[in-house]
Amino acid sequence: MSPDRYLAELARLLEGLTALARQPDDVLSRSVPACPGWTLEQLFGHLGSIERWAAAVVRSGQYVEEPAPPATGAAAWFIEGAEPFLATMASLDPGAPCWNFGPPPRTAGFWLRRQAHEHAVHLIDVCQASGRAAPALGKDFLLDGVDEVLAMFTPRQVRLGRMQPPEQAVSFRVPGAGGRAAGTGAGAGAWTVGSGTAAASVTAALPDMYLGLWGRSNLQEKAVIDGDAALALRVLREPLTP
Structure with missing residues (x-):
C-alpha cells in the first residue's frame, strides 16, 4: 500500500475513534473484551500515549520514551492529541531515516503502516465494547x-x-x-x-x-x-x- 493510502485510512479511523471517545462516562467505563483489565477510557489513554510516542519518534528520527496517560480524563486527552498526531503523520517523509522496530531499511514510512493498523484494531475493540458494528476495512x-x-x-x-x-x-x-x-x-x-x-x-x-x-x-x-x-x-x- 502507498503512504497516501495508509494516511487516508488512518484519518478515517481517527475520525471514528474520536467520535466514540465522546461517548458518555457510563459507556467509557465499560470493559474492553479483547483487552482484559482495560476500560474504554483506559484504551483511549493507550491510544493517546501511542500517538504521542509515534509522533515524537517521527519528529526526532530517534527512539523516545512513551508517555504515560493521565490517571483521569484519558478519553479527552486522546481527543486533544488526535489532530496534532494526524498532522505529524501527514507531514512525514516516508523515506526519511527514522528509528522503528521493523526490519531494515528503517524509515519513517513504517509508522504510517503501523499506526493505521494500530488504530484499526483498536477501533474494532471500541466498537465491540460500545455495542456498535465495526466499520468495514478494505x-x-x-x-x-x-x-x-x-x-x-x-x-x-x-x-x-x-x-x-x-x-x-x-x-x-x-x-x-x-x-x-x-x-x-x-x-x-x-x-x-x-x-x-x-x-x-x-x-x-x-x-x-x-x-x-x-x-x-x-x-x-x-x-x-x-x-x-x-x-x-x-x-x-x-x-x-x-
Missing part, C-alpha cells in the same frame, strides 16, 4: 495487516524470545487474496512461519485471518487446518503479536 488493507503480523511481528516475537519457533514450518493462506504478499516471497496471500517445508497449513477468509491473528476472533475455530494439526494449533496459541 481488502487491500486487511491483506496488508495480515502481512504485517506474519512477515514483521511474528519473526520479531521469535527473535526477542517471546515465542518459540515451530519445530516445522506452518503456512498461512487466504484464498482468493490476489496480489502478492509483500515481504514474504511466498506468493499471493500466502505466508510461512518457521523454516523448511510446511508441515501444516492454516487457511481462513481474509477478515477472519486479520482479526484472528490479533486475537480479536477465534482463528482456531474459523480456520481450516491441514497437515499436522497439533503443530498448527501450537503456533496459533503462541503470541504472534506483542
